Structures are given as structure tokens and as C-alpha cells.
Amino acid sequence: MSDKTAARYVKAFYAFLASRYPVCDYIIGENVNHFSENCNAGKIESDSFVKAYVSWLRAAHLTLRSVNSSATVYVSVNDYWRSDSSNSSIGARSFLEKLNDEAKRCGDFNYAVALNIGNGEDLPDLLAGKEYDYARIGASNLSD
8 A cells, every 4th residue: 555545544434443343353355366356456466465454464464463362363375275476366385385475575464365255156176076186175185
């Protein structure tokens, strides 16, 4: 967030959220690796989006933790583990690697990952396979 006014609004929103709804887990965005649609980012390079998202995630983390020291922020990604990058999305694995690199570059902080594996249907798991580096993630390749 390069705009200081926007940063103040984001921090005020999360401070209100944490004080009004004292839960411990907060998911910041949904399927953020598919940023064009799910984050209304439009056509943007993945590196530019990751940089902006880390700024947003860090602001949420710091603000939520200032109100509730046990709060955990989650990064939500979809089950497309390996997919080609474009100006609208990136595979979850690549996204998380870029996110981790950018977070460390700017001063690391704790976050967790929330995996969205579809709408409850069995299809994602049937497509997942057993290998670690398969194209999709499902229950069949999350064990062990």
C-alpha cells in the first residue's frame, strides 16, 4: 500500500474487526493467487500484486495482533498448486514462494495458509494425484 490514507483505512478496519469480533483466525483475501478476479486486481504482473498483498497482509497482521496477541492471519490460496503464471493468476506454490520471499525481504512476520479446495465436491481430490508436485492439491496428497 503506497497510499498512506488507504493504509490508515485498512488498519482502522482491522482494528475495528478485532475489537468487535474477538476471534483468533482471520483470512485475508480469498484465493489470492487468482488475484485478477478474487481480489479485483485486474491485469497486473504477479510480482506487483504479491508486493501489494504483502503490504496489506503485514498491516492486517500488525493491527490484529496489537488488539489480540493470539490472532493468526491466513493467506487463502486455491488448489491449483502448479499452474502457469499470467496477468490474472499464478499457481499456489509459486504465489506462496513469492509471498515468502517478499515478506522476508521487508521483515518477516508470521502467517498461515488456508487452502480452498473447492466447494465440497470430490473433483479436486480426484485430480490431485499422490505426488507432492502434482498440478492440484487435495486430501490425497496432503497426508504424510
